[in-house]
Amino acid sequence: MIRKFAALALMALAVACTDVSDLNEAPADLGDFRLGHNVVVASKMRQAALSRSASEEEWVDSLKTAIDERFGRYEGDRLYHLGVSVEGFSIAPPGVPLVASPKSILIIRVTVWDDALGRKLTDEPKQITVFESLSGETLVGSGLTQSKEQQMRNLSRNAAKLIQNYMLQNPEWFPGIGEAEAAKPEETVEEEVAEG
Template sequence: MIRRFAALLLLALAAACTSSADLNEAPADLGNFQLGHNVVVASKMKQAALSRGATEEEWVASLTKAVDERFGRYEGDRLYHIGISVEGFSIAPGGIPLVVSPKSVLIIRVTLWDDQLGRKLNKEAKQFTVFESLSADTLVGSGLTQTKEEQMENLSRNAAKLIQNWMLQNPDWFPGLGEETPAAAASEAAVKPDTVAAEG
Protein backbone atom coordinates (compact mmCIF):
# COMPACT_ATOMS: atom_id res chain seq x y z
CA MET A 1 0.00 0.00 0.00
CA ILE A 2 2.83 2.40 0.91
CA ARG A 3 4.65 1.66 -2.35
CA ARG A 4 1.48 2.21 -4.33
CA PHE A 5 0.84 5.52 -2.59
CA ALA A 6 4.44 6.63 -3.18
CA ALA A 7 4.17 5.73 -6.87
CA LEU A 8 0.95 7.69 -7.24
CA LEU A 9 2.49 10.65 -5.42
CA LEU A 10 5.51 10.67 -7.74
CA LEU A 11 3.23 10.43 -10.75
CA ALA A 12 1.14 13.30 -9.47
CA LEU A 13 4.20 15.47 -8.85
CA ALA A 14 5.60 14.71 -12.30
CA ALA A 15 2.29 15.49 -13.95
CA ALA A 16 1.94 18.65 -11.90
CA CYS A 17 4.89 20.02 -13.83
CA THR A 18 2.60 20.14 -16.86
CA SER A 19 1.44 23.71 -17.19
CA SER A 20 -0.89 25.35 -19.68
CA ALA A 21 0.53 28.80 -18.85
CA ASP A 22 2.17 28.99 -22.29
CA LEU A 23 -1.07 29.93 -24.05
CA ASN A 24 0.10 33.55 -24.26
CA GLU A 25 3.23 32.46 -26.12
CA ALA A 26 3.60 31.51 -29.77
CA PRO A 27 2.35 27.94 -30.32
CA ALA A 28 4.90 25.15 -30.63
CA ASP A 29 5.74 24.21 -34.21
CA LEU A 30 3.41 21.56 -35.67
CA GLY A 31 4.20 22.14 -39.32
CA ASN A 32 1.12 22.68 -41.48
CA PHE A 33 -1.30 21.71 -38.72
CA GLN A 34 -4.78 23.18 -38.67
CA LEU A 35 -7.48 21.96 -36.30
CA GLY A 36 -10.38 20.34 -38.11
CA HIS A 37 -13.02 18.50 -36.08
CA ASN A 38 -12.76 18.77 -32.31
CA VAL A 39 -14.86 15.89 -30.99
CA VAL A 40 -15.28 15.11 -27.30
CA VAL A 41 -17.49 12.33 -25.93
CA ALA A 42 -18.09 11.39 -22.30
CA SER A 43 -20.84 8.78 -22.45
CA LYS A 44 -18.70 6.05 -20.85
CA MET A 45 -17.00 8.09 -18.15
CA LYS A 46 -16.73 6.87 -14.56
CA GLN A 47 -16.81 9.14 -11.53
CA ALA A 48 -14.66 8.38 -8.47
CA ALA A 49 -16.47 7.88 -5.19
CA LEU A 50 -14.97 10.93 -3.48
CA SER A 51 -15.51 13.45 -6.24
CA ARG A 52 -17.57 16.46 -7.05
CA GLY A 53 -20.18 15.62 -9.65
CA ALA A 54 -19.86 16.69 -13.28
CA THR A 55 -22.15 15.89 -16.21
CA GLU A 56 -21.20 14.63 -19.65
CA GLU A 57 -22.19 17.99 -21.09
CA GLU A 58 -19.91 19.85 -18.68
CA TRP A 59 -16.88 17.75 -19.58
CA VAL A 60 -17.61 17.99 -23.30
CA ALA A 61 -17.88 21.78 -23.06
CA SER A 62 -14.76 22.14 -20.90
CA LEU A 63 -12.49 19.93 -23.03
CA THR A 64 -13.83 21.29 -26.32
CA LYS A 65 -13.01 24.81 -25.17
CA ALA A 66 -9.50 23.82 -24.01
CA VAL A 67 -8.68 22.08 -27.30
CA ASP A 68 -9.98 25.05 -29.33
CA GLU A 69 -8.00 27.39 -27.12
CA ARG A 70 -4.71 25.55 -27.67
CA PHE A 71 -5.01 24.22 -31.21
CA GLY A 72 -7.23 26.85 -32.78
CA ARG A 73 -4.16 29.12 -32.93
CA TYR A 74 -2.56 27.10 -35.72
CA GLU A 75 -3.00 28.38 -39.28
CA GLY A 76 -1.55 25.58 -41.39
CA ASP A 77 -3.17 24.20 -44.53
CA ARG A 78 -3.53 20.55 -43.51
CA LEU A 79 -6.51 19.50 -41.41
CA TYR A 80 -6.20 17.20 -38.42
CA HIS A 81 -9.12 15.98 -36.34
CA ILE A 82 -8.85 15.34 -32.59
CA GLY A 83 -11.16 12.85 -30.92
CA ILE A 84 -11.30 12.63 -27.12
CA SER A 85 -13.15 10.16 -24.93
CA VAL A 86 -13.50 10.93 -21.22
CA GLU A 87 -12.91 7.67 -19.38
CA GLY A 88 -13.00 8.77 -15.75
CA PHE A 89 -12.46 11.63 -13.36
CA SER A 90 -12.14 12.70 -9.76
CA ILE A 91 -12.73 16.34 -8.88
CA ALA A 92 -11.41 17.08 -5.42
CA PRO A 93 -14.32 17.98 -3.12
CA GLY A 94 -14.39 20.74 -0.57
CA GLY A 95 -14.64 20.31 3.19
CA ILE A 96 -11.86 17.71 3.39
CA PRO A 97 -9.19 18.06 6.14
CA LEU A 98 -5.94 19.59 4.91
CA VAL A 99 -3.95 16.45 5.78
CA VAL A 100 -5.77 14.58 3.03
CA SER A 101 -5.16 17.17 0.28
CA PRO A 102 -7.11 15.33 -2.42
CA LYS A 103 -6.03 15.89 -6.01
CA SER A 104 -8.21 16.17 -9.08
CA VAL A 105 -7.58 13.65 -11.86
CA LEU A 106 -8.92 13.18 -15.38
CA ILE A 107 -8.44 10.12 -17.60
CA ILE A 108 -8.95 10.48 -21.35
CA ARG A 109 -8.27 8.52 -24.52
CA VAL A 110 -7.27 10.40 -27.66
CA THR A 111 -7.25 9.66 -31.38
CA LEU A 112 -5.67 11.92 -34.01
CA TRP A 113 -6.89 11.84 -37.63
CA ASP A 114 -5.11 13.15 -40.73
CA ASP A 115 -7.82 14.48 -43.04
CA GLN A 116 -5.63 14.33 -46.15
CA LEU A 117 -4.68 10.70 -45.58
CA GLY A 118 -8.21 9.85 -44.49
CA ARG A 119 -7.09 7.76 -41.53
CA LYS A 120 -6.14 7.94 -37.89
CA LEU A 121 -2.46 8.36 -37.10
CA ASN A 122 -2.35 6.32 -33.88
CA LYS A 123 -3.55 2.74 -34.30
CA GLU A 124 -4.77 2.53 -30.70
CA ALA A 125 -6.23 5.40 -28.72
CA LYS A 126 -3.61 7.11 -26.55
CA GLN A 127 -4.55 7.21 -22.87
CA PHE A 128 -3.60 10.13 -20.65
CA THR A 129 -3.89 10.51 -16.90
CA VAL A 130 -4.17 14.24 -16.30
CA PHE A 131 -3.48 15.93 -12.97
CA GLU A 132 -4.14 19.52 -11.98
CA SER A 133 -1.22 21.97 -12.08
CA LEU A 134 0.65 22.45 -8.84
CA SER A 135 0.00 25.86 -7.31
CA ALA A 136 -0.70 27.52 -3.98
CA ASP A 137 -4.40 26.87 -4.64
CA THR A 138 -4.02 23.15 -5.33
CA LEU A 139 -1.32 22.35 -2.78
CA VAL A 140 -3.82 22.16 0.08
CA GLY A 141 -6.51 20.56 -2.07
CA SER A 142 -8.19 22.41 -4.94
CA GLY A 143 -11.61 21.54 -3.54
CA LEU A 144 -10.95 23.99 -0.74
CA THR A 145 -9.78 26.87 -2.93
CA GLN A 146 -11.42 26.49 -6.35
CA THR A 147 -14.89 26.05 -7.79
CA LYS A 148 -15.72 22.91 -9.72
CA GLU A 149 -15.60 24.91 -12.96
CA GLU A 150 -12.09 26.15 -12.17
CA GLN A 151 -10.92 22.62 -11.39
CA MET A 152 -12.36 21.30 -14.65
CA GLU A 153 -10.76 24.13 -16.61
CA ASN A 154 -7.40 23.35 -15.00
CA LEU A 155 -7.65 19.67 -15.90
CA SER A 156 -8.95 20.36 -19.41
CA ARG A 157 -6.19 22.82 -20.21
CA ASN A 158 -3.57 20.39 -18.91
CA ALA A 159 -5.14 17.64 -21.03
CA ALA A 160 -4.82 19.79 -24.15
CA LYS A 161 -1.20 20.52 -23.24
CA LEU A 162 -0.42 16.81 -22.82
CA ILE A 163 -2.01 16.10 -26.20
CA GLN A 164 0.20 18.77 -27.77
CA ASN A 165 3.30 17.29 -26.11
CA TRP A 166 2.37 13.86 -27.48
CA MET A 167 1.96 15.30 -30.97
CA LEU A 168 5.34 17.02 -30.75
CA GLN A 169 6.88 13.63 -29.90
CA ASN A 170 5.66 12.36 -33.30
CA PRO A 171 7.03 14.89 -35.80
CA ASP A 172 6.61 12.46 -38.71
CA TRP A 173 2.86 13.04 -38.47
CA PHE A 174 3.28 16.66 -39.50
CA PRO A 175 4.81 17.38 -42.93
CA GLY A 176 6.28 20.86 -43.06
CA LEU A 177 7.50 20.78 -39.47
CA GLY A 178 10.16 23.45 -39.10
CA GLU A 179 9.02 25.30 -42.23
CA GLU A 180 7.02 28.50 -42.44
CA THR A 181 3.26 28.11 -42.53
CA PRO A 182 1.43 29.71 -45.48
CA ALA A 183 0.06 32.38 -43.14
CA ALA A 184 3.52 33.29 -41.86
CA ALA A 185 4.98 33.40 -45.37
CA ALA A 186 2.15 35.62 -46.58
CA SER A 187 2.64 37.93 -43.61
CA GLU A 188 6.35 38.24 -44.32
CA ALA A 189 5.73 38.90 -48.02
CA ALA A 190 3.23 41.61 -47.18
CA VAL A 191 5.81 43.69 -45.26
CA LYS A 192 8.67 43.38 -47.76
CA PRO A 193 7.59 46.28 -50.07
CA ASP A 194 7.60 48.70 -47.11
CA THR A 195 11.03 47.48 -46.06
CA VAL A 196 12.47 48.00 -49.56
CA ALA A 197 10.92 51.46 -49.78
CA ALA A 198 12.37 52.44 -46.43
CA GLU A 199 15.81 51.29 -47.47
CA GLY A 200 15.57 53.24 -50.71
Protein backbone atom coordinates in the same frame (compact mmCIF):
# COMPACT_ATOMS: atom_id res chain seq x y z
CA MET B 1 8.32 5.21 1.99
CA ILE B 2 10.29 4.84 -1.25
CA ARG B 3 7.08 4.07 -3.16
CA LYS B 4 5.43 7.23 -1.82
CA PHE B 5 8.43 9.32 -2.80
CA ALA B 6 8.51 7.77 -6.30
CA ALA B 7 4.79 8.42 -6.73
CA LEU B 8 5.21 12.05 -5.65
CA ALA B 9 8.18 12.51 -7.97
CA LEU B 10 6.23 11.01 -10.88
CA MET B 11 3.27 13.27 -10.17
CA ALA B 12 5.53 16.34 -9.95
CA LEU B 13 7.07 15.42 -13.31
CA ALA B 14 3.65 14.99 -14.90
CA VAL B 15 2.48 18.33 -13.53
CA ALA B 16 5.66 20.05 -14.72
CA CYS B 17 4.90 18.91 -18.26
CA THR B 18 1.49 20.60 -18.16
CA ASP B 19 2.44 24.25 -17.71
CA VAL B 20 -0.36 25.95 -19.63
CA SER B 21 1.10 29.46 -19.33
CA ASP B 22 2.57 29.00 -22.82
CA LEU B 23 -0.81 29.97 -24.32
CA ASN B 24 0.52 33.55 -24.37
CA GLU B 25 3.45 32.47 -26.55
CA ALA B 26 3.68 31.33 -30.17
CA PRO B 27 2.33 27.77 -30.45
CA ALA B 28 4.78 24.85 -30.52
CA ASP B 29 5.77 23.82 -34.06
CA LEU B 30 3.34 21.30 -35.56
CA GLY B 31 4.21 22.02 -39.19
CA ASP B 32 1.15 22.44 -41.42
CA PHE B 33 -1.32 21.57 -38.65
CA ARG B 34 -4.76 23.12 -38.57
CA LEU B 35 -7.51 21.89 -36.26
CA GLY B 36 -10.46 20.41 -38.12
CA HIS B 37 -13.08 18.58 -36.07
CA ASN B 38 -12.84 18.84 -32.29
CA VAL B 39 -14.92 15.90 -31.09
CA VAL B 40 -15.33 15.17 -27.38
CA VAL B 41 -17.55 12.42 -25.97
CA ALA B 42 -18.18 11.48 -22.37
CA SER B 43 -20.85 8.78 -22.61
CA LYS B 44 -18.62 6.07 -21.03
CA MET B 45 -17.07 8.16 -18.27
CA ARG B 46 -16.90 6.94 -14.69
CA GLN B 47 -16.94 9.18 -11.66
CA ALA B 48 -14.81 8.32 -8.61
CA ALA B 49 -16.68 7.73 -5.37
CA LEU B 50 -15.30 10.79 -3.56
CA SER B 51 -15.77 13.35 -6.31
CA ARG B 52 -17.88 16.34 -7.12
CA SER B 53 -20.45 15.48 -9.77
CA ALA B 54 -20.06 16.67 -13.36
CA SER B 55 -22.31 15.91 -16.31
CA GLU B 56 -21.31 14.67 -19.74
CA GLU B 57 -22.25 18.06 -21.20
CA GLU B 58 -20.04 19.91 -18.71
CA TRP B 59 -17.01 17.79 -19.59
CA VAL B 60 -17.67 18.05 -23.32
CA ASP B 61 -17.98 21.84 -23.14
CA SER B 62 -14.94 22.24 -20.89
CA LEU B 63 -12.64 20.05 -22.98
CA LYS B 64 -13.80 21.41 -26.35
CA THR B 65 -13.16 24.95 -25.11
CA ALA B 66 -9.65 24.07 -23.89
CA ILE B 67 -8.79 22.21 -27.11
CA ASP B 68 -10.02 25.13 -29.25
CA GLU B 69 -8.03 27.53 -27.07
CA ARG B 70 -4.79 25.60 -27.57
CA PHE B 71 -5.12 24.27 -31.13
CA GLY B 72 -7.23 27.00 -32.71
CA ARG B 73 -4.07 29.13 -32.84
CA TYR B 74 -2.55 26.98 -35.60
CA GLU B 75 -3.00 28.23 -39.17
CA GLY B 76 -1.47 25.46 -41.27
CA ASP B 77 -2.89 24.10 -44.51
CA ARG B 78 -3.42 20.47 -43.45
CA LEU B 79 -6.47 19.49 -41.43
CA TYR B 80 -6.24 17.15 -38.45
CA HIS B 81 -9.18 16.00 -36.36
CA LEU B 82 -9.04 15.27 -32.65
CA GLY B 83 -11.30 12.72 -31.00
CA VAL B 84 -11.33 12.71 -27.21
CA SER B 85 -13.22 10.33 -24.94
CA VAL B 86 -13.59 11.08 -21.24
CA GLU B 87 -13.00 7.77 -19.45
CA GLY B 88 -13.06 8.80 -15.81
CA PHE B 89 -12.58 11.66 -13.39
CA SER B 90 -12.31 12.70 -9.79
CA ILE B 91 -12.98 16.33 -8.90
CA ALA B 92 -11.72 16.99 -5.38
CA PRO B 93 -14.68 17.77 -3.13
CA PRO B 94 -14.86 20.61 -0.60
CA GLY B 95 -14.83 20.07 3.13
CA VAL B 96 -12.28 17.24 3.20
CA PRO B 97 -9.64 17.64 5.95
CA LEU B 98 -6.32 19.12 4.85
CA VAL B 99 -4.61 15.88 5.84
CA ALA B 100 -6.31 14.07 2.95
CA SER B 101 -5.58 16.88 0.47
CA PRO B 102 -7.37 15.13 -2.42
CA LYS B 103 -6.29 15.90 -5.99
CA SER B 104 -8.44 16.20 -9.07
CA ILE B 105 -7.71 13.74 -11.89
CA LEU B 106 -9.06 13.23 -15.40
CA ILE B 107 -8.51 10.20 -17.66
CA ILE B 108 -9.04 10.60 -21.40
CA ARG B 109 -8.36 8.67 -24.60
CA VAL B 110 -7.23 10.57 -27.68
CA THR B 111 -7.32 9.76 -31.38
CA VAL B 112 -5.64 11.96 -34.01
CA TRP B 113 -6.98 11.82 -37.58
CA ASP B 114 -5.18 13.07 -40.68
CA ASP B 115 -7.80 14.46 -43.05
CA ALA B 116 -5.54 14.27 -46.13
CA LEU B 117 -4.83 10.58 -45.51
CA GLY B 118 -8.43 9.91 -44.49
CA ARG B 119 -7.44 7.80 -41.50
CA LYS B 120 -6.44 7.88 -37.85
CA LEU B 121 -2.73 7.99 -37.11
CA THR B 122 -2.63 5.27 -34.46
CA ASP B 123 -4.22 1.84 -34.23
CA GLU B 124 -5.36 2.42 -30.64
CA PRO B 125 -6.38 5.62 -28.84
CA LYS B 126 -3.74 7.08 -26.54
CA GLN B 127 -4.78 7.04 -22.88
CA ILE B 128 -3.68 10.10 -20.93
CA THR B 129 -3.98 10.68 -17.18
CA VAL B 130 -4.31 14.37 -16.34
CA PHE B 131 -3.48 15.89 -12.96
CA GLU B 132 -4.37 19.37 -11.77
CA SER B 133 -1.63 22.01 -11.83
CA LEU B 134 0.21 22.61 -8.60
CA SER B 135 -0.36 26.03 -7.09
CA GLY B 136 -0.94 27.61 -3.71
CA GLU B 137 -4.64 26.89 -4.18
CA THR B 138 -4.30 23.21 -5.09
CA LEU B 139 -1.58 22.36 -2.57
CA VAL B 140 -4.12 22.19 0.27
CA GLY B 141 -6.72 20.53 -1.92
CA SER B 142 -8.46 22.27 -4.81
CA GLY B 143 -11.86 21.27 -3.44
CA LEU B 144 -11.33 23.70 -0.60
CA THR B 145 -10.12 26.64 -2.69
CA GLN B 146 -11.70 26.32 -6.15
CA SER B 147 -15.15 25.94 -7.60
CA LYS B 148 -15.98 22.82 -9.63
CA GLU B 149 -15.83 24.93 -12.81
CA GLN B 150 -12.32 26.14 -11.97
CA GLN B 151 -11.17 22.58 -11.29
CA MET B 152 -12.64 21.34 -14.59
CA ARG B 153 -11.08 24.23 -16.51
CA ASN B 154 -7.71 23.47 -14.90
CA LEU B 155 -7.93 19.76 -15.83
CA SER B 156 -9.21 20.52 -19.35
CA ARG B 157 -6.39 22.97 -20.08
CA ASN B 158 -3.85 20.46 -18.78
CA ALA B 159 -5.47 17.77 -20.96
CA ALA B 160 -5.12 19.96 -24.07
CA LYS B 161 -1.46 20.58 -23.22
CA LEU B 162 -0.79 16.85 -22.77
CA ILE B 163 -2.50 16.13 -26.11
CA GLN B 164 -0.14 18.65 -27.69
CA ASN B 165 2.85 17.00 -25.96
CA TYR B 166 1.72 13.64 -27.35
CA MET B 167 1.50 15.08 -30.84
CA LEU B 168 4.94 16.69 -30.54
CA GLN B 169 6.34 13.24 -29.67
CA ASN B 170 5.20 12.10 -33.14
CA PRO B 171 6.68 14.69 -35.54
CA GLU B 172 6.37 12.28 -38.47
CA TRP B 173 2.62 12.98 -38.45
CA PHE B 174 3.11 16.66 -39.26
CA PRO B 175 4.87 17.57 -42.51
CA GLY B 176 6.52 20.96 -42.41
CA ILE B 177 7.84 20.86 -38.85
CA GLY B 178 10.92 23.08 -38.67
CA GLU B 179 10.33 24.68 -42.09
CA ALA B 180 9.19 28.01 -40.65
CA GLU B 181 12.42 28.28 -38.65
CA ALA B 182 14.53 27.27 -41.64
CA ALA B 183 12.78 29.83 -43.85
CA LYS B 184 13.82 32.76 -41.63
CA PRO B 185 16.54 34.84 -43.34
CA GLU B 186 19.90 34.65 -41.63
CA GLU B 187 21.07 37.83 -39.97
CA THR B 188 23.91 39.63 -41.67
CA VAL B 189 27.14 40.31 -39.82
CA GLU B 190 26.23 44.02 -39.70
CA GLU B 191 22.89 43.24 -38.00
CA GLU B 192 24.60 41.00 -35.46
CA VAL B 193 27.16 43.72 -34.65
CA ALA B 194 24.41 46.35 -34.40
CA GLU B 195 22.45 44.15 -31.97
CA GLY B 196 25.57 43.32 -29.94
